[in-house]
Amino acid sequence: MxxxxxxxxxxxxxxxxxxxxxxxxxxxxxxxxxxxxxxxxxxxxxxxxxxxxxPGFIDTQVNGGGGVMLNSEQSVDGLSAMVAGHRRYGTTTLIATMVTDTLDVMRAAADAVRAGLQAGLPGLRGIHFEGPCFNPLRKGVHRPDLFRPLDDDLMKIYTGAGLGAVIVTLAPEQVDTARLAELAEAGVNVSAGHTGGSYEDIEAALAAGLRGFTHIYNAMTPMTGREPGVVGAALNDTNTWCGIIIDGYHLHDATALAAIHSKPRGKMMLVTDAMATVGARDKRFSLYGHEIRAIDGRCALPDGTLAGSDLDMMGAVRNTHRRLGIPLEEALRMASLYPAAFLRLDDRIGxxxxxxxxxxxxxxxxxxxxxxxxxxxxxxxxxxxxx
CATH class of the missing domain: 2.30.40.10 (Urease, subunit C, domain 1)
Known part of the structure; x- marks a missing residue:
């Protein structure tokens, strides 16, 4: 037909x-x-x-949607609810994202994604492991008691067969560069995030195969005049991709614009870092046993710590165009063509x-x-x- x-x-x-x-x-x-x-x-x-x-939107960082968090429900049904929650906002490729958790929960998430891909779940293309190889100094909402080194158990999960496109966000200074190179050589899209590393740490990681930066500016060493930090390394490198959250909460508009103008065209991609509230009537969800509410589009713990977002991809495109003044065509490319290239899927989507x-x-x-x-x-x- x-x-x-x-x-x-x-x-x-x-x-x-x-x-x-x-x-x-x-x-x-x-x-x-x-x-x-x-x-x-x-x-x-x-x-x-x-x-x-x-082209349909491609979101490489989706923690939840449709009332479901991947950390809370590792099943094909849960993934289907997440996909449906985001599809209404134009997302046609979704990378389900696992926030730092136990090895058992990570394995269950990998099994669910594997089963979803085998079943041909429309819109699901892979998994993003955001953690647990992080720096406690830049923990964000992640649980530091679950942080661990990049050991054989994690390598087995990260490089398992049948997971589609795989992203691993880690703090390069917490990981042996030989192990990072092993991940990159296995086809994993390695991204820096939740890192307190130096410019030199990132330079070493880039040489080992680092491919991207997770939610630029957030949970990483800032750039200053004498210490470029992770942000400086990310914006200075011409070969890597940066995910950026344009929701009006994670970044000031001027800061977001500075990042977009700093990277070569094609290397800045919109992400949502979305939680369960996207595509759901209930604007509350649970993470690590804590209730988190989305109020006026802002997800945060009671102490004010940002906990992902209530952003959808159409909203990200709209904000990029209307708030930042980026031409609509470029905002659309940031939501489709550029993430497709990051995922190495630009021969079929985008x-x-x-x-x-x-x-x-x-x-x-x-x-x-x-x-x-x-x-x-x-x-x-x-x-x-x-x-």
């Missing part, structure tokens, strides 16, 4: 092409047609009314191009709200997902 999406304003992942129609076959883009071309016959035809059709997976989002260009998403060519109305 094929499907024709006609009469869309197409942003193909790199540029806006104007009115186009997109043919989907077997879950992939089969063709793109201009307004003056004859359109092929299709089993299903959808008229998109001139709305903006863009663009609307023949041969690519039919993962797309339909956006009202005036309100910048999601109207519909497609994952592997299967469409869902955002309004129905919100019901």
């Amino acid at each position: 094929n499907r024709l999406l006609r009469n869309a304003t197409l942003f193909d992942g790199t540029a806006t092409l104007g009115r186009r129609s997109v043919l989907i076959e077997d879950g992939r883009i089969a063709g793109i047609f201009a307004a003056d071309q004859d359109l092929p016959q299709a089993d299903i035809v959808e008229d998109l009314g001139g709305l903006l059709l863009a 663009r609307i191009r023949p041969g690519f997976d039919a993962d797309m989002v339909l956006i009202d260009p005036e309100s910048l709200e999601v109207r519909r998403t497609w994952i592997a060519g299967e469409g869902e109305d955002a309004q129905r997902l919100a019901a």
